[in-house]
Amino acid sequence: MNTPEKTQISSSLSKFEDSPVFNYINSLSPIKPVKSVHVTQTFNPLSFASLPSIFTSPHVSSHKESRFLKCSTDPSKPELSSADGTKVSPVEDAGVDVHENFDPAVSLGEVSFELPNEPSRIAIELPQTLKYDCGSPDCAPTPCVIEMNCVSQPTCTSLAIVPFVQEASQKGLSDGVEVAATFQIERKKETIGSEWESLISETADLLIFSSPNDSEAFRGVILKSLDPGSTICSTLISQFPQDDISDYKDQTEGITGLSEINSVNESFEDNNVTNIVPGSLTDHVENRMSAPYSIEPGSNLHRGFRRRCLDFEMLAARRKNLDGGSNTNSSVDNKLKPSKAGCDSSRCIVPGIGLHLNALAIASRDNNNSKLETSSSGTQKLILPCTTTSNSPTADNETAHESLLASVSTKRETNDVENGVQLAEDASQASAYLVNEEFNQNSPKKKRRRLEQAGESEACKRCNCKKSKCLKLYCECFAAGVYCIEPCSCQDCFNKPIHEDTVLATRKQIESRNPLAFAPKVIRTSDPIPEVGDDLITTPASARHKRGCNCKKSNCLKKYCECFQGGVGCSINCRCEGCKNAFGRKEGSAILEAEGDPGEETDPSEKNAANKKFEETDILNNEEQIQLLSQQLHYSFAGFILELPLVQLPFSSKGKPPRSFIAIGSSSALYTGHIYGKPNIIQPPNIIEKHFQSVAEDETLEILRGNSSPGTGIKTSSPNSKRISPPQYELGSTLGGGRSGRKLILQSIPSFPSLTPKH
DNA sequence: GAGTTTGAAACT
DNA sequence: CAGTTTCAAACTC
Numbered sequence: 001m002n003t004p005e006k007t008q009i010s011s012s013l014s015k016f017e018d019s020p021v022f023n024y025i026n027s028l029s030p031i032k033p034v035k036s037v038h039v040t041q042t043f044n045p046l047s048f049a050s051l052p053s054i055f056t057s058p059h060v061s062s063h064k065e066s067r068f069l070k071c072s073t074d075p076s077k078p079e080l081s082s083a084d085g086t087k088v089s090p091v092e093d094a095g096v097d098v099h100e101n102f103d104p105a106v107s108l109g110e111v112s113f114e115l116p117n118e119p120s121r122i123a124i125e126l127p128q129t130l131k132y133d134c135g136s137p138d139c140a141p142t143p144c145v146i147e148m149n150c151v152s153q154p155t156c157t158s159l160a161i162v163p164f165v166q167e168a169s170q171k172g173l174s175d176g177v178e179v180a181a182t183f184q185i186e187r188k189k190e191t192i193g194s195e196w197e198s199l200i201s202e203t204a205d206l207l208i209f210s211s212p213n214d215s216e217a218f219r220g221v222i223l224k225s226l227d228p229g230s231t232i233c234s235t236l237i238s239q240f241p242q243d244d245i246s247d248y249k250d251q252t253e254g255i256t257g258l259s260e261i262n263s264v265n266e267s268f269e270d271n272n273v274t275n276i277v278p279g280s281l282t283d284h285v286e287n288r289m290s291a292p293y294s295i296e297p298g299s300n301l302h303r304g305f306r307r308r309c310l311d312f313e314m315l316a317a318r319r320k321n322l323d324g325g326s327n328t329n330s331s332v333d334n335k336l337k338p339s340k341a342g343c344d345s346s347r348c349i350v351p352g353i354g355l356h357l358n359a360l361a362i363a364s365r366d367n368n369n370s371k372l373e374t375s376s377s378g379t380q381k382l383i384l385p386c387t388t389t390s391n392s393p394t395a396d397n398e399t400a401h402e403s404l405l406a407s408v409s410t411k412r413e414t415n416d417v418e419n420g421v422q423l424a425e426d427a428s429q430a431s432a433y434l435v436n437e438e439f440n441q442n443s444p445k446k447k448r449r450r451l452e453q454a455g456e457s458e459a460c461k462r463c464n465c466k467k468s469k470c471l472k473l474y475c476e477c478f479a480a481g482v483y484c485i486e487p488c489s490c491q492d493c494f495n496k497p498i499h500e501d502t503v504l505a506t507r508k509q510i511e512s513r514n515p516l517a518f519a520p521k522v523i524r525t526s527d528p529i530p531e532v533g534d535d536l537i538t539t540p541a542s543a544r545h546k547r548g549c550n551c552k553k554s555n556c557l558k559k560y561c562e563c564f565q566g567g568v569g570c571s572i573n574c575r576c577e578g579c580k581n582a583f584g585r586k587e588g589s590a591i592l593e594a595e596g597d598p599g600e601e602t603d604p605s606e607k608n609a610a611n612k613k614f615e616e617t618d619i620l621n622n623e624e625q626i627q628l629l630s631q632q633l634h635y636s637f638a639g640f641i642l643e644l645p646l647v648q649l650p651f652s653s654k655g656k657p658p659r660s661f662i663a664i665g666s667s668s669a670l671y672t673g674h675i676y677g678k679p680n681i682i683q684p685p686n687i688i689e690k691h692f693q694s695v696a697e698d699e700t701l702e703i704l705r706g707n708s709s710p711g712t713g714i715k716t717s718s719p720n721s722k723r724i725s726p727p728q729y730e731l732g733s734t735l736g737g738g739r740s741g742r743k744l745i746l747q748s749i750p751s752f753p754s755l756t757p758k759h
Numbered sequence: 760g761a762g763t764t765t766g767a768a769a770c771t
Numbered sequence: 772c773a774g775t776t777t778c779a780a781a782c783t784c
Contacts, residue, residue: 467778473768474778513769550766559781560765 462488463495470495471506473517478503481518521546522566548573548586556581 463484468474470484470493477484477495483503484495494502510517523546545563548571554560556570556579563570569584570576579586 463779465779468768472778474780476780479768510768517768547767552766554765554781558765560767562767565781 463490464488465490465493467491469493471502473510478506479518481507516546519546521562522568543568544571544573546573549576550574551576551579555579556585 463470463475463477465472465475465488468478470478470488470490473479475484475490475495477488477490483497484490484493494506496503507518522543543566545566545568547562549556549561549563551561551574554564556564556574556576559565561570561576561581563574563576564581564583567583570579570581570586571584572586574586576586
């Protein structure tokens with residue numbers, strides 16, 4: 001990537017690296033100064049883009065993100081790092097250093113939680129973050145900034161964003177303010193334990209999780225070309241403070257929507273950072289939220305959506321924080337875990353994206369309205385489904401629900417009942433947690449019944465585990481990386497915040513067996529256009545089940561089939577018999593069938609029915625997909641969002657959205673981050689690929705060649721080797737290498753692992 | 760709502 | 772790694 005920005009950054013970095021401050025820092029730290037860390041710069045865009053999916057991946061994303069976050073805090077603590085004496089990998093240098101120095105308490109993710117108590121902090125941090133985003137010296141005049149640049153560069157080099165960020169920094173960020181803020185934060189920090197890195201990474205993830213909107217926000221910034229400075233700031237603010245704060249608000253009790261934002265705004269003013277956000281911050285928030293994304297500023301819906309998901313990460317981070325709590329700022333701990341109840345609540349509140357995305361994916365298909373809206377803005381694609389869905393008969397009794405839903409009601413679209421229900425459910429669930437955790441354990445049937453009465457119980461229904469304690473992949477909730485909540489009818493459920501330790505341990509165990517265990521089952525590949533055969537669609541390559549199905553009797557025509565359930569065609573990876581998957585038969589099935597393969601009792605009527613079904617449900621969507629894809633490509637090209645709700649789900653009006661199939665943002669990545677990277681992310685288009693190639697071709701290729709970090713090889717080492725095959729391979733083989741897009745995808749997927757620190 | 764079918768997950 | 776068992780969702784009645 002020879003973009004001017006990069007060049008500029010590199011040169012700038014070099015300059016700074018040679019500065020006295022930098023030298024001083026180096027002298028204090030075992031870390032070797034590394035000039036212009038180009039490690040994953042190429043993929044930075046991905047990091048942004050993949051945020052949602054990354055959310056779930058503490059490792060990969062965390063590294064990246066953590067760095068990103070670290071940067072924010074790092075500037076202030078060169079000395080601290082050295083003082084801590086924590087070991088840093090020389091190779092990772094800056095990045096690691098940042099990690100160690102990074103104070104979780106300072107992370108944006110935490111900020112969201114802490115904000116209520118410390119409004120000023122957020123103000124400080126946000127600007128910092130912005131600054132960090134810009135990997136260019138332009139935004140970092142101070143020594144601290146310089147170091148930051150070194151560290152952050154890898155992550156901050158996103159192609160599209162850099163210019164904006166830089167500009168923003170130039171326009172709105174006050175260097176002095178930033179520095180001061182940094183140090184202020186620094187003072188609060190305490191010695192960092194050896195656990196920091198992990199802690200940080202997770203914290204970073206949390207941050208990310210808390211801001212599923214990040215990608216959108218950035219996209220919005222880019223696409224809309226709004227005032228970079230204000231836009232970015234407002235975006236960040238709107239996202240973090242708004243969502244997270246509002247969550248916190250919910251816990252503590254009804255505070256009105258923008259109050260937090262206002263406080264944030266005040267904070268900015270207090271810190272002389274006001275200039276960063278021209279005009280009322282609130283206004284910005286509103287504008288950005290409502291206009292570009294069609295999201296209400298205080299969209300509780302959105303928030304509610306994210307609540308359950310990724311709780312695990314939150315817990316993990318939090319727990320680690322606690323473990324090292326002796327070292328960490330007590331205030332932080334308190335904030336993270338208010339009281340027992342509050343603690344749980346917070347967890348519940350912790351934003352998650354898995355469900356959110358799921359809903360989106362579905363919505364893209366099912367919800368025409370949402371489609372329209374999505375078409376108008378890429379960001380909305382992801383969100384609208386959420387917002388549009390709050391049709392929640394299910395929210396009946398819960399005031400909290402009502403409030404949540406009410407906030408979303410403006411956007412309400414009734415078409416997608418399922419999504420709506422689920423979304424509402426999520427929100428309601430979250431609120432339910434807030435209201436009373438015991439809901440989880442009590443009256444599951446009642447809840448379920450209520451949901452069913454809602455008319456779309458399917459969408460809302462959660463698990464019904466009886467023996468697995470919801471600690472196995474049998475449990476949909478567990479598999480999806482979310483806690484069981486109200487709607488669940490499970491028995492002896494351990495998949496609750498109270499048992500966070502158990503949950504985390506179990507997850508780790510499962511992932512140790514199969515790193516992909518929590519990965520999205522359906523991976524969107526590249527080709528959005530299903531291959532429509534003569535009379536039957538054969539293996540649409542737009543998405544594939546990561547492992548493939550093993551159906552024997554269902555002919556892949558029922559939801560027993562995970563491929564079918566996920567709305568994707570069977571692929572070469574499938575070992576199904578008599579595949580008649582309406583979304584695409586296993587390669588060879590169609591041929592065999594056409595040849596009158598006895599193994600496949602080809603029932604013409606069935607075939608036609610399947611085909612018809614497909615036509616009804618997918619053909620149209622394919623076109624839509626194409627449109628969406630083009631948009632998405634645009635966004636992707638901007639370097640922010642790579643994951644798309646393109647996976648088309650077959651169940652429009654009935655059947656709950658296959659959460660487990662969402663290709664995005666499952667909590668899977670929690671522990672698999674390094675290994676699985678971000679395969680979760682739906683890799684779209686060729687354009688992106690080109691982007692990649694131009695930007696990070698080198699590394700990508702390396703990764704593909706197996707030179708990347710250990711985790712790079714998706715699945716090669718999967719315990720389920722017999723069944724799981726790398727998405728890439730799948731793509732390559734299934735798609736038939738003719739298409740460049742596929743090839744590109746292969747590259748792009750591996751690229752994620754590159755995000756992990758180089759050695 | 761109970762019972763059956765199905766295939767993934769887990770186990771051996 | 773293959774076969775078996777367990778499990779819970781999907782489905783049927």
